[in-house]
Amino acid sequence: MRLSALGPGFWPAPAKLNLMLRIVGRRADGYHELQTVFQFLDYGDAVGLRVRRDGAVVRRGGVAGLDPERDLAVRAARALQRAAGVRLGAEIVLHKRIPAGGGLGGGSSDAATVLCALDRLWGCGLGTEALCELALGLGADVPVFVRGRAAWAEGVGERLTPVSPPEPWYLVVWPGAAVATARVFADPALTRDSPPTTIRGFLSGERGNDCEAVVRRLCPEVGRALDWLRARAPAGLSGTGGCVFAAFDEEGAARAAARGLPAPWRAIVARGCNRSPLRERLGDRAGVPR
Secondary structure (H helix, E strand, O other), rough: OHHOOOOOEEEEEEEEEEEEEEEEEEEEOOEEEEEEEEEEEEEEEEEEEEEEEOOEEEEOOOOOOHHHHHHHHHHHHHHHHHHHOOOOEEEEEEEEOOOOOOOOOOHHHHHHHHHHHHHHOOOOOOOOOHHHHHHHHHOOOOHHHHEEEEEEEEEOOOEEEEOOOOOOEEEEOOOOOOOOHHHHHOOOOOOOOOOOOOOEEEEEEEEOEEEEHHHHHOOHHHHHHHHHHHOOOOOOEEOOOEEEEEEEOOOOHHHHHOOOOOOOEEEEEEEEEOEEEHHHOOOOOOOOOO
16 A cells, blocks of 8 residues: 555555665764665655553554563654653554665654654644754665655765755565674775765766665675666665665566565565655645745
8 A cells, every 4th residue: 555545543654765875984873874865755654643642652563572661663753752742642553664774775664653643732833943853863865755855965974965966766676584784884805085075966967876785795695686676677786775676667567577586585565755754744845945
C-alpha cells in the first residue's frame, strides 16, 4: 500500500534513498564530512499515534528485540515533551516495513514522524525550525525527514539545500543483510578524501557512493545484489547499505526488472518523491522553500 493511502490515525514514515554519497573529509571530533542527496519514497513505515492523558510514552510493535527506551521514536516523543513542557503522553504503534540496516532511514523517519505528528496532536506549535533542532539531537539524517523536501546535504548530513531531481520509479533490492553504519565509517579502508562536487555536478549526472567498496568487503551479499541489479539497469547503494536501487521511467519496467529475484531477497517498487508523504499528510508546506 502506498503511504499516501494510509487510513486515519496512522502517519507515514517514508523511506529515503541516498542518490549519491561522497566523503570529502573527517572532522577533529571524528565525524565525517559528507555530500549526499536525499530523496523520499512513497513507501515506508506506518506510525499510529494516540494521545494519552497520563504523560506516559508507550511503544507497540517496532523492531523486535529493541529496547523501547533506545527506540528513536520513543526518544523523539520524550524530547518533544521536554522541549515543549507537555504533560500529555502517547501510545506509538510502529508498523515496520523499512528493512533495518538497509540504508533507507527507517528509524530516523519514524522519529521525524513522531516529532511532526505529536507537535500537532499535542498542540505544541513548535514549527519546523525548532523541530529540526530536536531532530538533529536524535541523528544527523532526522532533520531531512522533518523538513520533508528532497535535499542536497553537506556537513554530517544536516546542512540541507532543497533540490528537485526527477521522480522515477525505483526498484529497491534488499538481500536480507543488515549493515552497521558505524562499522562502515570506522573501517580504515574507507575513502575519506573524495574531491567535493556541486549540486550542478549531481544534476548533470555525477553519482557513486564512497561506501560501496567497504560494504562489498564487509557484506558480500550486498555486492552480489548490486551486481545482479546492474545487469538490468544502472544501480547504486543507498547510504551505507544494505539496500541497492535502480531507477526506471515506468512502474511496469521496475516490476519487470524484479522478475527472477533470487530468494530470499526482497524487492520494493516505489515512486520517488521530492515532497515527503509525511508533509502531504500534514497538509502544510513546511520545508518547502518560498
